[in-house]
Amino acid sequence: FKLRLYSTTVQHKHMKLPVSEQHSGRCARLRLLMGTLSLDPQYPPGMRQQVFQFFSKVLAQVQHPLLHYLNVHRPVQKLLRLGGTVPGSQTEKEEVQFTTVLCSKIQQDPALLTYILEGKKIVSRKKSSKEPTTLPREAASIQDKDRSHSKAADVSACAARALSTQPPAEMEEPDGRAGESNLIASLIGLCKSKKGRVALRAQENLLLLVSVASPAAATYLVQSSPCCPAVVEHLCQLYQSVPAFLDPADIATLEGVSWRLPSAPSDEASFPGKEALAAFLGWFDYCDHLITEAHTVVADALAKAVAEKLFVEILQPHLLHVSEQSVLTSTALLTAMLRQLRSPALLREAVAFLLGTDPQPAAPDDGPRTLCAHLIGHCDHLSDEISIATLRLFEELLQKPHEQVIRGLVLCNLEGRHYVARGSPEPESYEDTLDLEEDPYFTDGFLNSSFQPSAKPPPAPATNSDGKTAVTEIVNSFLCLVPEEAKTSAFLEETGYDTYVHDAYGLFQECSSRVAPWGWPLGPTPLDPHEPERPFFEGHFLRMLFDRMSRILEQPYSLNLQVTSVLSRLALFPHPLIHEYLLDPYINLAPGCRSLFSVLVRVIGDLMQRIQRVPQFPGKLLLVRKQLMGQVPGEQLDHQTLLQGVVVLEEFCKELAAIAFVKFPPHGPHLHLSPPREGHV
Secondary structure, three states: OHHHHHHHHOOOHHHOOOOOHHHHHHHHHHHHHHHHHOOOOOOOOOHHHHHHHHHHHHHHHOOOOOOOOHHHHHHHHHHHHHHOOOOOOOOHHHHHHHHHHHHHHHHHOHHHHHHHOOOOOEEOOOOOOOOOOOOOHHHHHHHHHHHHHHHHHHHHHHHHHHHHOOOOOEEOOOOOOOOOOHHHHHHHHHHOOOOHHHHHHHHHHHHHHHOOOOHHHHHHHHHOOOHHHHHHHHHHHHHHOOOOOOOHHHHHHOOOOEOOEOOOOOOOOOOOOHHHHHHHHHHHHHHHHHHHHOOHHHHHHHHHHHHHHHHHHHHHHHHOOOOHHHHHHHHHHHHHHHHHOOOHHHHHHHHHHHHOOOOOOOOOOOOOOOHHHHHHHHOOOOOHHHHHHHHHHHHHHHOOOOHHHHHHHHHHHHOOOOOEOOOOOOOOOHHHHHOHHHOOOOOHHHHHHOOOOOOOOOOOOOEOOOOOEOHHHHHHHHHOOOOHHHOOHHHOOOOOOHHHHHHHHHHHHHHHHHHHHHOOOOOOOOOOOOOOOOOOOOOHHHHHHHHHHHOHHHOOHHHHHHHHHHHHHHHOOOOHHHHHHHHOOOOOEOOOOOOHHHHHHHHHHHHHHHHOOOOOHHHHHHHHHHHHOOOOOOOOOOOHHHHHHHHHHHHHHHHHHHHHHHHOOOOOOOOOOOOOOOOOO
């Protein structure tokens, strides 16, 4: 009753303790009281709540710095130990209020961090080696009381010296246990609370703690406390609690889980493992937020801990496992993590984990020695599900603001422009560029009888003063690629080329703003006509995409959509080499080289041969398009995979034409265009 009464009176403004010598005796008595109350606050029942409330109010109201005193921070540490040991404790509300006060005090004065995070270690500067390491409770109280009265004469000077010096000398307890940070352990324990408000408040307190502005305090938090290991350990535990049989489609439904609201929306469809997945993604989002807001020293250490413990030790063995289910689930989870990742430090570690620290141009005969090579191999896996999931992973990775991604996957192999023929004149016509007569699918008889393009072949490409091909020629090259008998969009509304322009414009502007700080050149480096030709290899990533694209007529519809989606993401990058290699049909390719346009030309040649073997091809193709758009009920047809591939091929050519249009303004790819009007290009 007396404690409750005193705890209430402390809130009164006249009970605030100012920093003055006349109140030094009161400060000493208060320290003695705190030491006495922390001895065993469990009995009688309800006493612990009162002690937490009392300490919280005293520390919040007092103006004199007290936490650096031995008789104050030692009871504080003991209370943290007593409160954070039992999950679901009845004192969770009072505990989180107590940690809130401590974290706010530490943020105001980061030097207090070294005193609060002493853990179970005993502070002793003058203790003799002959003196007993432990004292009876009564003797300890008398000694603390004498020490408090002896220091009461000059409290301010003592506080200044305590806050300005290095952390006090420490000596382990007689049982030999290593020191631990009770505040960190208490906060992590409260973050696991089933009470949403308690867990959220604890997470906010930990966020407040790691954002200390002092470099010395941040270094102490990293080197002398289990902050980073404790946070990452809980993350790994949550990952291992996620079932290994999750469907990638179910994982995608939990997109946007936030640490402030980790539970999934109630209106979403339920599936086994949903709660465990939501808990993991919520805590991962919290770790990402911690790294974003923390001091640079803490952020780097926490990001490295996540990469080492979660990515390398747990996730990598699952990605390389022989079990297809393990590979599928881990790849989908990694994609979900990348989708939520925002902090630069953690993104840097994730990119280094996936692509390596210094990617070099690859050779055609290089084996899968790195994780990146294995993942690229998974994109061409026997299992279509694994291929789709890994392609989604790379598509998500390409949208991250890190130059090493696009450089490691594509640019390091395109530098030098060895895909362009040396010492030969520029092409004079569309046919000269493609070398159709050398392609087995484009024989003279085949060109005269079967290949009837939707428009006459374009004339020689017009060029600007800087030598760039005119945008209209580029667009027409892609639009005229698919022959008329293989087109069906003209029979349906809102499926024209112009429907892609608006979306392409928005995506290109977003991509351009993301890569603007990287300082990319406006145009490719001019070729030296006297330089000898060198073997060109497009890299494992582009080779995989081109191989997949060449099989578009025999692959499942969902796989084709994902392949074309990744290629579209690549084509949006405003780098001149990517632009030339993927979107310029008129480049003079070196012998044995292929570009995206040349791959599409060969697919069209294969298509024209297959069309002759499919009866009533135009009618079936239109029916399949209507099925894909949901206009007619779906039914199984002969050659359905081929027909669906033709629909995807037509739409992909229109999408590439739209991307080329928004990237090829008259004065270079970096000019910002105004959005086109509806129905106009």
